[in-house]
Amino acid sequence: MALEFPLWLRAAHYFNLLFLSVSLRSGLQILAAHPKLYWNDHCTPGSEWLRLTRKRLPAHAPWTSRDEEEAFSPWVALPGGRSLGLGRHWHFLGDLGWLLTGISYVVLLFATDAWRRLVPTSWHVLPAAWHAAAGYATLHLVEAPGGYNALQQLAYFGVVFLLSPLTIATGLAMSPAISARFPGYLRLFHGRQAARSVHFLCLCAFGLFVVVHVAMVVLHGLARDLALIVLGETDHPQGGLALAVGLLGLALVVAFHVVATRYSRRRPDLVHRRTGAVIDLARRPLMAVTPSRPAYTRADVSPYFRVNGRPPRDPGYQALAARGFADYTLEIGGRVERPLRLSLADLRGMPRETQISLHCCIQGWSAIAEWGGVPLRHLLELCRPLPEARFVLLEAFDDKSASEPDPAGPGRYYGTLELALARHPRTLLADEMNGAPLPLAHGAPLRVRVETQLGFTMVKYVRRIALVPDYRGIGQGRGGWREDWQFYDQQAPI
Incomplete structure (x- = not known):
């Protein structure tokens, strides 16, 4: 099977990069408000399994949960500082764009033969993936002319059809409206805090995937793979043009982050109003007033x-x-x-x-x-x-x-x-x-x-x-x- 990259698939790469990076940076902004993760819903101090803060709260003096908050750098978080409200707005906006991109991607994937690129059709993919992993472990590249090797196929399949749905599901589990209406749904994750922890681990998994994915592109041939991703060419890749177009796309993503961060810090009222108008189009019809069912004793x-x-x-x-x-x-x-x-x-x-x-x-x-x-x-x-x-x-x-x-x-x-x-x-x-x-x-x-x-x-x-x-x-x-x-x-x- 020849590996082809139609325009919609190439566009999805850039939209995914944009919206996923917005969700990642704004997610860190949200985490900064309480930089601790738990496996229990009581959140008793000292029971966290991960803490991203050096603060030690006084044992014999009153303190509040705001004292636990951190101010992450705007180089890392969007928009940085103590901006939980705007961080949530950017997170929901990034999630909405990423979700719409993902739905479009999956629909077009199965509307064409492109699904064969990601979906294994034989159990033979498992031993082949093990063989490819052994090859990478011994510093040998595993090529699959005209397509992905078995390990790459399983990785991409897992990201699209396992990691992404799990990220969405755990995000929804943190909604008080959903957990109040469907308490059984929250129990699937053993509570809100367990869902929050898994959601954070999903973020880490996406970050790891991006790093490994970029490394594989470089190792397998940057000029060839970049031409495929950017221009969709398979026969006469134009490395120089592909590099220029690729860098332009990355520059536009970076520019968006710079503008979003600066405007959020200088005109928070404007950003709050504009992003909120978009978010409310999706949120209000789904979660205006929901029933609530008792779930605790x-x-x-x-x-x-x-x-x-x-x-x-x-x-x-x-x-x-x-x-x-x-x-x-x-x-x-x-x-x-x-x-x-x-x-x-x-x-x-x-x-x-x-x-x-x-x-x-x-x-x-x-x-x-x-x-x-x-x-x-x-x-x-x-x-x-x-x-x-x-x-x-x-x-x-x-x-x-x-x-x-x-x-x-x-x-x-x-x-x-x-x-x-x-x-x-x-x-x-x-x-x-x-x-x-x-x-x-x-x-x-x-x-x-x-x-x-x-x-x-x-x-x-x-x-x-x-x-x-x-x-x-x-x-x-x-x-x-x-x-x-x-x-x-x-x-x-x-």
Whole structure:
């Protein structure tokens, strides 16, 4: 069989290189937010199997999960620094491009005879691959005139039909929306953190494949193989032209990374808006509001639950906390027929629910806990939202300029939920954690639980709730404090 490289296959090489490199660099940016990997969903400190940080957290002083975050260099990560929000945007954009390229590749592969290049049709490929491996081990090249040798064929087959699907499957397993709706799917990987670890190993496997693939091209004849990959020529390869075209393609990929990195660091608002517009086209139809099924018991509760953020330093809040929140009043207003003022005693006298769930932090760590409180939909039924109300605004006592000094953003913490998500059966206004009153470190007196979303959407230290028609006139207009200043997404189901 003569080895031919049609135009679509040659184009796929460059698109794969572009999107895979974007996914790899942005994946490292995401990993920097919690540079530790586990095989258990409790993420107990010290139980990680891999740590990519030299930080040692104090044993006898309070710390939060943000203290574990690293700032990777923009030479390595996209966009570098502590830019988890934009890193996620670039990762999803790279994944989307890579997925569409892969689907097109596989369709065209089986629409032509090109599939014979990758798919073994006989078990004889196994001993032949062993023979080729032995040849490489003894520093002898194994040629297969007109095609790939058996070892190359198995390697390419594995990357396309095994490694790539596994990468996609483990990526989806880290989505709180998918794991809440299909808990059995998460069990296939023995939990979210095991899926995260395998996902990282898949990234390493892709990196190793690229290095070995390039080495094989060089060793087997750079001029000939480059002419095949770039020009598709088999009879009269033009090494000089192929090298020029190949270098031009690589230069364009590098230029894209340079521009993407610089714009992300100089105009994060613009990049957030533009990339988000593309991502939302695919994300919203698939993961707008999904059902959630209980999947854990009290035996699954984590022995350790990380703290993310520090309690408010607001004097009014501290005075309430000193009195056990006996004087606390929750106001619910805005676009409602019946504004409410409720004490903790009022809330504890309402219909209550408990649920045991996996908390998925956007940084990467997770933990399991039992939460108790009033379903938010019950409070919405009492206050009766007006027809124009589309979002629930959750305001916190937490003034970030005091509790989490950060030059990226001042002001009180807040978040917004679409009304349908606020009415979700498992969306709680929780005042209990693991059968006890909600601790200060985890959001007392009240915090929201939205089990199909990432943790930052679950506002803690709730001060006030309001029904609003839109969030674009609030703060910087992105739907929440971390959305405004750290460029997270208003919805975070994955």
